[in-house]
Amino acid sequence: MTSLKSRLILAASLWIALGTIGAGLVLSAIFKHHVTTQFYDELHVHLDELQRLAEFHEDGTLHLQRNLSDPRYDVPLSGFYWEVQKDGKVLARSESLEGPALHMPPDAPNDIGVHTHLIEGPTGPLIAMEKGVWKDPGATPERFIIGTDERHLDAVVSSFNKTLTMSLAAFGLSLVGAATLLILYALKPMRQLRTALFDVRSGHAKQLSGQFPTEVVPLVDDLNRLLTSTGDLIQRARTQAGNIAHGLKTPLAIVTDEAYRLGDEGQDRASSTILSQCRKMQSHIDYQIARARAVAMRSTPGVVADPRKAALEVASALGRLYKGESVSIEVDVPEGHRLACDPADLNEMLANLVDNACKHARSTVRIACIGGDATGMTVDDDGPGLPPEARDVVFNIGERWDSRAAGSGLGLAIVRDLARLYGGDVRLGESDLGGLRVELILPSEG
Template sequence: MRSLKKTLGLGLLVSLIAIVLLQWWLVSFTFREITENYVTSRLQGDVDMLLSAITFDQDGQALIELKQQTYFDDKPFSGHYYHIEIGDQILRSATLWDQDLNVEAITMGQRRQQRLAGPLNQELLVLSEGFRKQDHAISISVAEDISALQAEIADFQTRYLIFSGILLLMLLAFQYLLMRQTLAPLHGIQHDMKKLARGEIRAVRESAPSEILPLVREVNRLLMLLNQRVERSRRMVGNLAHALKTPLSVLRQVGHSDRLDDQPALRKQILEQTDAMHQRLERELNRARLAGNNSSGARFNPDTDLPPLTAMLEQIYAERGVKIVLHQNYEGSWAAEREDMLELIGNLVDNACKWARSRIEVTVTANPSMQLTVADDGPGCPPDSRAMLDQRGQRIDEQTDGHGLGLAIARDIVDHYNGQLEFSESELGGLYVSVSLPVNSTASDNIADD
């Protein structure tokens, strides 16, 4: 998804560059037009002066009688020239020396402005006009070297472009600071969303711009409703499981009573159904016991969550003297919900406690994928029976208490996170359970099938 800051910054950059270049071109064009119009007005004065200075003798030959010295009398190639055609007669300024202007004669009433290359590669601005005086057609062209003027215009454009560039940088810096200050609340909301995903907070701060404040408030409202419903559902499930446990125990006692000795089929049916109901109740009670009073969405933190869990299981199996050794080597927190990880590890360690003689080793690592291993010093499991360990309701040894649900629950959670669950023989002699969860895997990637 595109960044709002980058999108606004890029749009602003392109807009400012376009505006600066456009105003640079407009100012340069206007400055050039003003200067050229000034030169043209001066050339127009020269044309009028030359027209008034033209006279004709008795033979009809044209003469130019200037009343005062002008720049047309300067040294050769001074940059000011004229070229007059009257019939077959051509009059040129002395400044042209032995050169000529390559201009075409025009008729009366015509006017033409053009640029030509003059002597010494001068850039000339030429103004030509056609007249009729004393029944003689006259074409007058005057020219001025604008090379120096063009150089000054180019220098002005360069300096103005540098100034525009500096102004552009200042505007961008000001706009960056303004955008940073304006979008600061959004960074705070983004930080809160990350903390919310880790379960560190339960609501997003509402110090947001008015445009997105309704969205933030709606998110907080939905989070509150979600947490309330999850807590309510959890309490209801726990209460229901506890409420059904007593009548279910009565039904099991009835199934084992002597009154059904003459009805073995009925006894079998009652015991099968009560066992199935008991397994489901035990599973839900186990989930509630391991999850505790934690809010939905809280992230799993091995530092604070594992020691109480192992201590509780050691206390449960204190009569057998089982010791749980915890090894941890990881950086940061796991991208998984606390409730799921407690249920996963709790079931694996609880299963190990049922079989272990005296020692269980739990290892937690994250390098980079999340790894969990549980090893015990119990009798272990034959290789040909390990494939059935995580099947729901499957028990390899009927002499041990349980309903065959613990490893099945672990399998459900591992599959939920697109991970892997494997069984092998541990160095302690018992069962070795290995769990691998992908980096940044979350339960939101899948839909639970509970």
């Protein structure tokens, strides 16, 4: 998809190109008409001069009092010729003219005055002008012919067209450059707006800020109001989710207490059933609340998390919890990376994965970045791992591959669901430590 800037520059360039080409064609046509008229005027002047200088003798011969004022008529095959004919015979001709007589089309009886023709000359097409002079109305007129090679006219026009083409090309390129600069300057507020939006998305700012033109200010104000209202809605949604959790917590605690009381009274079967269902209800409540929070935070601009900070916090908390079991938690996450995720959700996902790894590890759990970059995180352990057929089962809510291990079977399901809500995913594989590797894939900042 092309950008607005590219489309504007392309449209301006096409319009300038069409205008320049049109102007070139018009100017070339005007110049050619002007030069052609000038050529004919010059021929007419030379024709009049030829007629004035001509002297006819009694024997029918013709003699010029002097040569024409233009010396090009004296240079052999120069392309400037004159000739005087009568009854198809040549009475006189210019020193520049060689070869047979000029062949002029016949004139009609009413063709008097000056006529122009394009004939074949000794050096190419010839623009010829002729005038018939009748000394005796009943006699054949003398035909005064003067001409210039068409190539001379074409050379002048061609030279002008080359100069015109280069001039208009340079002028058109300068216009395209000026239009490009103007468009870039006009779109500068859009780049500023994009930078301001990036600052909001990356968490460096809560609202759009900067100096914008009058035309863009209403848009900026509307976006800021939208950001404020969205933040308020999300906050209310999170508060409501918390209220629901607290509202269900007390009744669920009462039911759980009753189940323990039944167990104390010897009704172990009923107590076990009720406690089992209570744990499932608590798991589903935790799952839905976490999901609701992630859905809200996913749409909030500026939500970013520091993976190193999250890894250190989780390692510190769970390291104390599993200290007695001789499990060490290593953190190999470099500084400077950011993930597009709410910090609380990243902590919760990472805590679930590390807790699960600590339960199965023999001695080591390692937290790192995927491939050393910031496209997600990995949690490795040196435990027994999982067979390939178990890697889909453990993502089902309430399912555990090892029924003897403690837990609700909800951890991996929550992690995968939260990751997918942020546009990521969770993958299981074999660790180089010998156990299970969990890849938590999350989009990077921006």
